[in-house]
Amino acid sequence: MISFLVEHRAELWLRLGEHVGLTALSVGLAVALGVPLGVLARRRPRLEGLVLGAAGILQTVPSLAMLAFLMVLLAALPALPLVGRVRSIGVPPALIALTLYAMLPIIRNVVAGLRGVPEASLEAADGLGMTPRQRLRLVELPLALPVILAGVRTAAVIGVGVATLSAFIGAGGLGEFINRGLYLSQNRLILLGAVPAAWLALLLDQALAWGEAALMAGPAASPARRRARNAFALALLPALAGGAALALAPAESAQAALAPVAVRAAFTGEFIERPDGLAGLQAAYGLRFPDVRDMDESLMYRALAQNAVDVISVYSTDGRLDAFGVRLLADDKGYFPPYEAAAVIREDALRRWPGAPAALGRLSGRLDDATMRRLNYEVDEKKRAPEKVAREFLESLGLLGRAPRARDGRPVVVASKAFTEGVLLGHMMALLLESDGIPVKRRFNLGGTMIVSNALKAGEIDAYAEYTGTALTAILGLPSTPDRARAFSTVAEAYPERFASRWLAPFGFNNSYALGVRAAEAERRGWRTIGDLKRPAK
Amino acid sequence: MIELRGLSKSYDGGSAFAVKDVSLTVKDGKTLVLLGSSGSGKTTVLKMINRLIEPTSGAIAVDGRDVRSQEIVALRRSIGYVFQRVGLFPHMTVEENVAVGLRLLNRPEGERLERARELLALVELPPDLYARRYPEELSGGQAQRVGVARALATDPQYLLMDEPFGALDEVTRSSLRSAIKGLRARLGKTIIFVTHDIFEALDLGDEIGVMHEGTLLQLGSGAELIRSPATAFVEQLFRKPAELLRA
Numbered sequence: 001m002i003s004f005l006v007e008h009r010a011e012l013w014l015r016l017g018e019h020v021g022l023t024a025l026s027v028g029l030a031v032a033l034g035v036p037l038g039v040l041a042r043r044r045p046r047l048e049g050l051v052l053g054a055a056g057i058l059q060t061v062p063s064l065a066m067l068a069f070l071m072v073l074l075a076a077l078p079a080l081p082l083v084g085r086v087r088s089i090g091v092p093p094a095l096i097a098l099t100l101y102a103m104l105p106i107i108r109n110v111v112a113g114l115r116g117v118p119e120a121s122l123e124a125a126d127g128l129g130m131t132p133r134q135r136l137r138l139v140e141l142p143l144a145l146p147v148i149l150a151g152v153r154t155a156a157v158i159g160v161g162v163a164t165l166s167a168f169i170g171a172g173g174l175g176e177f178i179n180r181g182l183y184l185s186q187n188r189l190i191l192l193g194a195v196p197a198a199w200l201a202l203l204l205d206q207a208l209a210w211g212e213a214a215l216m217a218g219p220a221a222s223p224a225r226r227r228a229r230n231a232f233a234l235a236l237l238p239a240l241a242g243g244a245a246l247a248l249a250p251a252e253s254a255q256a257a258l259a260p261v262a263v264r265a266a267f268t269g270e271f272i273e274r275p276d277g278l279a280g281l282q283a284a285y286g287l288r289f290p291d292v293r294d295m296d297e298s299l300m301y302r303a304l305a306q307n308a309v310d311v312i313s314v315y316s317t318d319g320r321l322d323a324f325g326v327r328l329l330a331d332d333k334g335y336f337p338p339y340e341a342a343a344v345i346r347e348d349a350l351r352r353w354p355g356a357p358a359a360l361g362r363l364s365g366r367l368d369d370a371t372m373r374r375l376n377y378e379v380d381e382k383k384r385a386p387e388k389v390a391r392e393f394l395e396s397l398g399l400l401g402r403a404p405r406a407r408d409g410r411p412v413v414v415a416s417k418a419f420t421e422g423v424l425l426g427h428m429m430a431l432l433l434e435s436d437g438i439p440v441k442r443r444f445n446l447g448g449t450m451i452v453s454n455a456l457k458a459g460e461i462d463a464y465a466e467y468t469g470t471a472l473t474a475i476l477g478l479p480s481t482p483d484r485a486r487a488f489s490t491v492a493e494a495y496p497e498r499f500a501s502r503w504l505a506p507f508g509f510n511n512s513y514a515l516g517v518r519a520a521e522a523e524r525r526g527w528r529t530i531g532d533l534k535r536p537a538k
Numbered sequence: 539m540i541e542l543r544g545l546s547k548s549y550d551g552g553s554a555f556a557v558k559d560v561s562l563t564v565k566d567g568k569t570l571v572l573l574g575s576s577g578s579g580k581t582t583v584l585k586m587i588n589r590l591i592e593p594t595s596g597a598i599a600v601d602g603r604d605v606r607s608q609e610i611v612a613l614r615r616s617i618g619y620v621f622q623r624v625g626l627f628p629h630m631t632v633e634e635n636v637a638v639g640l641r642l643l644n645r646p647e648g649e650r651l652e653r654a655r656e657l658l659a660l661v662e663l664p665p666d667l668y669a670r671r672y673p674e675e676l677s678g679g680q681a682q683r684v685g686v687a688r689a690l691a692t693d694p695q696y697l698l699m700d701e702p703f704g705a706l707d708e709v710t711r712s713s714l715r716s717a718i719k720g721l722r723a724r725l726g727k728t729i730i731f732v733t734h735d736i737f738e739a740l741d742l743g744d745e746i747g748v749m750h751e752g753t754l755l756q757l758g759s760g761a762e763l764i765r766s767p768a769t770a771f772v773e774q775l776f777r778k779p780a781e782l783l784r785a
Contacts, residue, residue, distance in 0.1 A: 118625075118628075119623075120621065120623035120624065120625040121625055121627055121628070123590070123621060123623070123625055124621055124624075124625030124626070124627070125625075125627075126590060126614070127588065127590060127614060127619040127621060127625075128614065128615070128619070128638060128639055128642065128688070129610075129611045129612070129613070129614030129615035129616075129639070129642060130611070130642060131611050134642060138627075138638070138641070139627055142629045143627075143628065143629055
């Protein structure tokens with residue numbers, strides 16, 4: 001645990017800084033926009049419903065949907081005067097989303113605070129001959145301040161929470177750890193993001209409460225309190241500015257010795273963290289990606305197509321490759337280990353149902369890369385139900401019999417990881433077993449590699465589709481090998497003892513990690529292999 | 539001089555009147571008391587003078603100039619106003635409250651605070667004791683003294699006082715009354731004072747205007763009203779002081 005912390009120390013500080021910066025900047029923006037809007041809404045009763053309604057609706061938009069929507073919107077935006085093109089990934093959309101979320105509590109509390117100003121004070125202000133502006137500045141805002149500050153506190157705490165999601169679009173922050181931890185089911189990584197985030201929320205709330213007390217003029221405003229007030233104001237500004245600077249500063253890389261490539265990359269959290277992912281790739285090719293964003297897979301293709309990034313990490317059988325015009329770069333150094341998919345099944349299930357290997361074996365060698373890509377495309381892009389796609393495919397090969405009545409006995413629990421291909425393979429396995437009369441219980445979309453393999457070990461599930469490369473490096477912790485046959489024989493030998501399970505013959509396709517680029521860009525810059533990325537930009 | 543001519547106020551387009559056809563004149567340096575029960579329209583009259591309420595018809599002239607021709611903020615700053623609910627700003631100290639009118643005129647802080655202390659002394663609140671307090675640390679009577687000081691800060695020629703002692707006990711009221719009389723003697727302000735207390739009216743008013751259901755029933759000195767009431771209502775109202783006077 002200690003070495004884990006030490007190892008991630010530098011990044012923890014970086015992510016914490018990004019997180020504080022994103023939150024502070026967005027809350028600052030929300031105050032700058034929300035206070036005038038709240039004042040305006042209070043002045044014009046007809047506007048009040050509109051403004052509060054709009055802010056309320058924005059609040060109900062799921063965070064990830066909001067981020068995805070902003071990405072599309074910013075990409076479609078023409079270059080603006082002064083600012084130029086706004087980047088559609090990274091900090092700008094995250095900042096906009098966080099600001100929008102922070103606005104509701106602020107606007108609402110501005111309106112409520114102004115509404116709470118005593119009528120007698122307002123009458124006195126008018127009677128003394130204050131202009132509307134003077135009345136606002138000298139009377140209304142100061143008296144509404146406690147309520148407004150409570151709104152800012154709420155906004156800041158919400159902001160810390162929502163900011164964890166901005167890691168999905170490469171804006172950094174503590175969500176990076178949470179993301180990667182979720183992909184890899186590494187609880188330590190999740191905690192490394194979640195604990196500081198929770199701690200940050202509490203700290204921020206407390207700091208603002210303290211600031212609130214210091215700012216409050218009142219009978220108890222002793223000289224000490226006035227000093228605290230000034231000190232708070234003095235301390236807050238540099239803290240905000242520092243946080244903002246951190247959020248905008250480019251990340252330092254430890255691997256300065258490797259040749260940096262002039263491309264913008266977006267990789268999944270899993271790819272960045274996995275031992276057979278980014279770090280090994282950079283070492284194997286002697287190159288370095290100076291501009292890497294951690295991005296959710298669902299957003300990555302769009303980011304590439306919109307020219308927001310130049311290279312992404314993909315699976316070679318992903319159905320979206322063709323749809324988005326993605327060219328795969330050849331792995332000429334044979335860095336990526338083979339990821340042949342095969343059914344893994346527990347031996348006690350085999351004892352109960354000796355016919356299972358024969359049933360599943362009918363699929364062995366029948367799925368090549370192109371076929372798998374096509375099936376994935378049916379689900380990912382055409383939005384068809386995985387079960388239907390799986391059944392159609394099996395029927396087209398004549399692999400499904402007339403499905404006899406299931407025999408009695410404990411069913412085989414067939415599981416899948418939570419991504420399209422895994423689910424498709426899970427359905428195929430289940431359908432094949434059932435067509436031989438073997439009862440099946442489905443437990444699909446279980447999560448990442450670690451969750452599923454732990455469930456297999458514990459006997460909670462009996463069978464699922466796994467990849468040789470994943471099992472070799474991520475599960476067994478062995479060095480990877482470019483040799484397909486050796487990869488398979490290694491895992492097949494290790495599983496009976498480690499997992500009381502057996503690997504059946506591979507389905508036939510190799511769903512390896514690969515780097516994808518825009519086909520047109522590859523043409524223009526002459527990229528064929530991963531090593532070609534090192535060529536200077538023309 | 540403040541002149542009201544045919545002043546009326548209706549909130550429902552003319553079927554009912556909060557104030558109906560009120561005409562009167564207050565000469566410089568004099569105090570007019572508007573006397574009436576709640577709902578008689580006296581506060582509405584007062585608020586129309588500095589345009590906190592706009593009249594439905596009629597005209598108001600201050601120093602011979604129609605108030606509607608004046609810039610509303612400038613008009614209000616030229617008239618001191620003491621509110622029934624006091625309306626001290628709870629987030630400001632006593633001295634900041636008193637000097638707020640000067641702040642609106644962008645006077646330097648030194649001058650503002652000096653003037654605030656001077657005025658606090660004038661309303662018999664020792665500045666050393668009270669200047670730095672917040673309104674919630676004051677008694678009702680003290681708060682209203684601050685209210686009076688605030689109205690005097692910019693040294694306006696006119697003072698409008700809306701039942702300023704309404705919520706106070708009799709001992710405090712009489713001490714405030716004598717404070718007001720002292721101020722008037724020293725500063726020579728022209729005052730319109732609204733009250734429902736007949737003894738307060740007799741004590742303070744050079745002239746008293748009796749209001750009932752929006753109309754001005756009678757205008758005259760206290761002695762005139764007691765001696766020759768114009769209506770049964772006025773007679774009824776002044777019966778008690780008349781008896782006391784005879785006794």
